[in-house]
Amino acid sequence: MGSLYTPSSFLTLLKQDIGIKNIPLPVDDEDLYDHFKESALKEFSIRHPRIKTFRFNENERVNESIDNVNTTPHIYRIPKSVYLDSTIIGVYKVDTAKPMGYSDLYVPQGMYASPDSIMEAIGDIRVAASVAASMGKAPTFQWVSPDFIYMYNGWSSGVYEAVIGVTHDPSLVTIQPTQFSSLRKLAALDLKAYLYGKLMRNDELDVGIGTISLKIEKWSDADEKMQDLLEKWDEDSNLETDYIQWF
Numbered sequence: 001m002g003s004l005y006t007p008s009s010f011l012t013l014l015k016q017d018i019g020i021k022n023i024p025l026p027v028d029d030e031d032l033y034d035h036f037k038e039s040a041l042k043e044f045s046i047r048h049p050r051i052k053t054f055r056f057n058e059n060e061r062v063n064e065s066i067d068n069v070n071t072t073p074h075i076y077r078i079p080k081s082v083y084l085d086s087t088i089i090g091v092y093k094v095d096t097a098k099p100m101g102y103s104d105l106y107v108p109q110g111m112y113a114s115p116d117s118i119m120e121a122i123g124d125i126r127v128a129a130s131v132a133a134s135m136g137k138a139p140t141f142q143w144v145s146p147d148f149i150y151m152y153n154g155w156s157s158g159v160y161e162a163v164i165g166v167t168h169d170p171s172l173v174t175i176q177p178t179q180f181s182s183l184r185k186l187a188a189l190d191l192k193a194y195l196y197g198k199l200m201r202n203d204e205l206d207v208g209i210g211t212i213s214l215k216i217e218k219w220s221d222a223d224e225k226m227q228d229l230l231e232k233w234d235e236d237s238n239l240e241t242d243y244i245q246w247f
Contacts, residue, residue, distance in 0.1 A: 096139065
């Protein structure tokens with residue numbers, strides 16, 4: 001899977017955005033990108049995580065099976081293969097899996113060639129509905145960091161499908177092309193705030209053949225602008241993390 005930018009080209013773009021592309025700095029590109037990974041990329045991941053969907057069953061169960069005790073949570077561990085070196089940001093939805101397009105549906109078997117067989121099938125469905133109404137409850141879940149899912153009102157042999165959010169890869173291959181504009185804006189502010197902290201006591205930078213006036217006073221509010229941007233994203237977030245749990 002490719003990316004719109006490589007780490008190197010993205011960092012070059014950021015340096016160009018804030019006007020330091022050809023200026024020697026007291027920190028090298030590796031330091032700048034390390035800061036980006038630990039700050040801007042993580043903040044971006046929290047608001048715009050990479051979405052992963054996977055199924056889990058008894059193979060991921062980590063506590064002993066207690067049959068017919070719905071109040072005891074069934075604890076599952078999210079396989080490392082799902083998120084690899086990323087960090088799980090949240091679990092947004094867990095539902096019963098739907099093999100063949102059905103989800104815990106009672107489908108009576110039989111021939112429907114005669115009125116008698118139709119009436120018998122209807123009777124079977126009514127019986128199944130009555131049993132389900134008295135026994136069934138909607139499964140609910142709780143995410144326990146870092147990688148546990150607690151299922152309540154589930155089945156000891158249940159098969160579930162989960163939707164989770166994880167941090168983006170530092171290679172940037174998990175960033176969608178349409179997301180780069182937002183990431184670029186956040187990263188530029190973060191880079192200004194980082195460099196301002198490094199250079200705030202220097203009005204000029206010695207480049208060997210002379211000095212360059214940095215004029216970094218205009219970056220003094222970069223951290224505040226970054227926090228404002230993050231707050232706006234939080235207010236305008238369209239990430240649907242509240243799902244109705246249907247039985």
